[in-house]
Amino acid sequence: MNQNGRFQQIFISKSSLLDPVTEEILSSYPRRIQRIVPDNYDIGVDIQGRDPKNILYLTRSKGDVVKGCPGTAESYLCCNYQVINQTLNCPLNCVYCILQFYLNQPATVLFTNFDEIFDELTQKIALQPERFFRIGTGELGDSMALPGSRLFAGAAIRIFAKIPNAILELKSKTVNIDELLGIAHNGRTVLAWSINPQDIITHEELNTASLMNRLTAAKRAAEAGFMLAFHLDPVLHYPDWEDLYSRLIDELYLYIMPEKIAWISMGSLRFPPSMKEKMIERYPSSILPFGEMIHGMDGKMRYARPVRVPMYQLIYDKLVQPANPPFIYFCMESKEVWESVMGFSPDSNAHLDYLFAESLYRRFAGLMAEKPVRDIYEKGFSLEQVPKHRTSPVE
Secondary structure: OOOOOOEEEEEEEEEHHHHHHHHHHHOOOOOOOEEEHHHHHHHHHHOOOOOHHHHHEEEEOOOOOEEOOOOOOOOOOOOOEEEEEEEEOOOEEEOOOOOOHHOOOOOEEEEEOOHHHHHHHHHHHOOOOOOOOEOOOOOOOOOOOOOOHHHHHHHHHHHHHHHHOEEEEEOOOOOOOOOHHHHHHHHEEEEEEOOOOOHHHHHHHEEEOEEEEEHHHHHHHHOOOOOOEEEEEOOOOOOOHHHHHHHHHHHHHHHOOOOHHHEEEEEEEEEOHHHHHHHHHHOOOOOOOHHHHEEOOOEEEOOOOOHHHHHHHHHHHHOOOOOOEEEEEOEEOOOHHHHHHHHHOOOOOOHEEEEEEEHHHHHHOOOOOOOOHHHHHHOOOOOOOOOOOOOOOOO
16 A cells, blocks of 8 residues: 555645645655645646546645534434544545545645644634534545645644543544654544455455554554544445454454443445446446445435344444443434434434543543533534634735
């Protein structure tokens, strides 16, 4: 795997040249073609028809970077997760990745105005000190795949170490953690990995780290005092899925003690209908586009409930076997699925947000100063709903 991306050309906006991290990012690509462009330049004009994974664009953000996870229709429960969108796009090649078709970006974009982003973050969090925020960087790009993403991750770890009412999650399918392990994190960063059985990784998660390498990296992170998280998302209806996922959970708990894991998510394969033909064109050997799927309540294609629930049930039953299992939740699932698999369902997105906070308070002593109060979370507060206070871009 080319950990730095396979960029053929790098565009740099004029204002980004004044950001200290820009030179450090560029040092990872000494032989790439570089071009400085005005801040309002439309690079899409120059690179029509080229793969965005081959073009890197270093620029400054022009709008909100810290905002609520986009989630989905109200028919599915979401957890009020908050995201920092500093990296847009990913150098990895997962067959099912919705970023390939969701992002309307002509290039892989890295925002270099770290200070302004962190100002926006801290000002927004400070407006509601009585609640606890979960905030991650891996929504629109892998948190650790690119040098610029890792630079931001390291800086974010240092920032979150000083924030009393928030925790940072860095989510990846790589093992690029060496430069992060020595950072003083104050127990306020979760290093997270998306995991699947190795057979699925081999065929459907191209250019990513192996399962064993991911679990080994997670073990190293736990030894450095980081909390961990794992995401079984998407769970795939693969041949011999029962054996594959049963062995996956056995391997997970063989490497990682459950008490080190802050949370584990489950979600099934889902994508916009228009993505099917593009998956077939780009990954002709994949079996994923040909699974039996239905239109979900959010308009996306997904496995029917009689297919999803048995897979979830097997995984959930394995995950809760330890005496002190991690917090387990569904990503973008209906209350009916929660009740079928777990025997209960959160009342709302806000209730699920509160359940996260309650679990963290109960399982990780010292992380939160006070026991969370559900009424605070029922307010439905989002970092996207409050004004940001930022300096003007440098011309």
